[in-house]
Amino acid sequence: MSKIHVSTIVNGxxxxxxxxxxxxxxxxxRNQLDLTGTKEGCGTGDCGACSVVVDGTLVCxxxxxxxxxxxxxxxxxEGMAGEExxxxxxxxxxxxxxQCGYCTPGIxxxxxxxxxxxxxxxxxxxxxxxxxxxCRCTGYDKIIRAVQDAAAEMRGAA
Amino acid sequence: MRYHTPTSFADAxxxxxxxxxxxxFLAGGTDVLVQMRAGVVQPDDLIDLKHIPxxxxxEQTPDGGWxxxxxxxxxxxxxxxxxxxxxxxxxxxxxxxGSTQxxxxxxxxxxxCNGSPAADSVPGLIAAGATVTxxxxxxxxxxxxxxxxxxxxRTNLAKGEVVSRITxxxxxxxxxxxxLRFIPRxxxxxxxxxxxxxxxxxxxxxxxxxxxxxxxxxxxILSDAAAKAIIGTTLDDAALAALTKAAQAxxxxxxxxxxxxxxxIEVAGVxxxxxxxxxxxxxxxxxx
Numbered sequence: 001m002s003k004i005h006v007s008t009i010v011n012g013x014x015x016x017x018x019x020x021x022x023x024x025x026x027x028x029x030r031n032q033l034d035l036t037g038t039k040e041g042c043g044t045g046d047c048g049a050c051s052v053v054v055d056g057t058l059v060c061x062x063x064x065x066x067x068x069x070x071x072x073x074x075x076x077x078e079g080m081a082g083e084e085x086x087x088x089x090x091x092x093x094x095x096x097x098x099q100c101g102y103c104t105p106g107i108x109x110x111x112x113x114x115x116x117x118x119x120x121x122x123x124x125x126x127x128x129x130x131x132x133x134x135c136r137c138t139g140y141d142k143i144i145r146a147v148q149d150a151a152a153e154m155r156g157a158a
Numbered sequence: 159m160r161y162h163t164p165t166s167f168a169d170a171x172x173x174x175x176x177x178x179x180x181x182x183f184l185a186g187g188t189d190v191l192v193q194m195r196a197g198v199v200q201p202d203d204l205i206d207l208k209h210i211p212x213x214x215x216x217e218q219t220p221d222g223g224w225x226x227x228x229x230x231x232x233x234x235x236x237x238x239x240x241x242x243x244x245x246x247x248x249x250x251x252x253x254x255x256g257s258t259q260x261x262x263x264x265x266x267x268x269x270x271c272n273g274s275p276a277a278d279s280v281p282g283l284i285a286a287g288a289t290v291t292x293x294x295x296x297x298x299x300x301x302x303x304x305x306x307x308x309x310x311x312r313t314n315l316a317k318g319e320v321v322s323r324i325t326x327x328x329x330x331x332x333x334x335x336x337x338l339r340f341i342p343r344x345x346x347x348x349x350x351x352x353x354x355x356x357x358x359x360x361x362x363x364x365x366x367x368x369x370x371x372x373x374x375x376x377x378x379i380l381s382d383a384a385a386k387a388i389i390g391t392t393l394d395d396a397a398l399a400a401l402t403k404a405a406q407a408x409x410x411x412x413x414x415x416x417x418x419x420x421x422x423i424e425v426a427g428v429x430x431x432x433x434x435x436x437x438x439x440x441x442x443x444x445x446x
Contacts, residue, residue, distance in 0.1 A: 043195055058259055063188050063259075063260070065184075068187070068206065
């Protein structure tokens with residue numbers, strides 16, 4: 001089985017690797033690029049733990065082949081914090097919007113994508129946007145509060 | 159597995175026609191990758207169609223219809239104001255498929271060709287009178303959407319054929335459409351029953367209608383009887399009762415973990431009635 005040369009930009013850095021044709025973007029990120037912040041939950045697009053942004057669109061990296069990332073820009077949780085934590089990350093800690101934390105990278109990536117499109121969402125809009133991110137610990141309420149608090153701060157309203 | 163990236167549908171059709179083992183086309187991949195992971199499908203050849211120019215474009219035709227590329231994901235359809243204005247029922251059906259993440263990848267063409275009787279985007283397309291261009295090794299043909307599904311997981315496309323474009327007719331004046339589905343929760347589920355209605359008014363009277371039902375037969379079905387029940391009416395109580403009865407008579411569901419046969423038949427009538435009312439109000443310009 002011949003491998004496919006993939007040239008992509010991950011969190012701003014040019015990256016090249018050889019992908020097995022069946023390899024998902026999720027597996028390539030974790031196993032080839034050592035970006036293990038992106039998690040595998042279900043592997044079938046139901047749980048959102050593997051959420052990344054590809055060319056500006058939120059996707060499940062388990063539902064995309066690594067070969068499809070050729071020529072594209074990929075953003076993962078590792079690219080979220082700069083010198084300091086992103087407001088969403090900080091608010092998740094403040095609100096204790098996580099327990100085991102396995103779903104958290106995916107939720108943060110998804111929430112950031114939401115706030116870039118809609119800086120002032122309603123609770124309902126947050127809940128629908130994050131409907132594809134499953135958390136089995138928190139019951140979601142703290143997650144929604146953390147997202148809303150971060151959104152308020154990012155709007156300069158906090 | 160060989161991963162192909164043809165740059166034309168003609169080339170894709172040639173590769174597909176020559177394939178001797180298991181073949182899959184890749185658009186959004188939200189079904190194909192799940193099937194590959196589950197081991198249900200192990201393609202020998204996977205043809206990624208996203209390198210073909212134009213597959214990610216939505217274009218209005220000179221007559222006012224719409225040509226939609228086979229790789230346009232749900233999130234792009236939902237953000238296209240003019241398309242949503244013309245065909246809200248088509249877009250709301252597609253936008254019910256999966257999560258935000260799935261919407262970032264899932265396509266109308268994939269939802270259709272996956273062949274699920276419960277596919278949420280298909281009743282809306284059928285009610286709208288949409289067609290698909292099917293390209294094979296010997297050229298292209300235009301096929302009404304309702305003729306594509308053959309049964310659960312199967313289509314009527316021949317070996318080497320691939321859906322290369324989706325075309326929605328001009329909406330025209332005084333038209334409206336709607337898709338509704340029943341699921342036992344609010345999001346992220348598969349339709350127990352789905353129903354789409356598209357209609358056109360002359361004054362208060364319905365002059366054209368198409369009614370499609372999902373998840374109540376081996377394929378999504380177009381019901382002439384349900385359409386006839388409301389054509390010529392003002393969607394008064396008698397017409398709604400006739401529509402309910404016709405939709406229920408057309409439904410031939412199975413009982414499974416998502417709903418019993420009896421329940422699905424009941425709900426088919428309820429959704430047909432509600433979808434017709436919403437389509438009617440949209441045609442009147444009362445609601446979006």
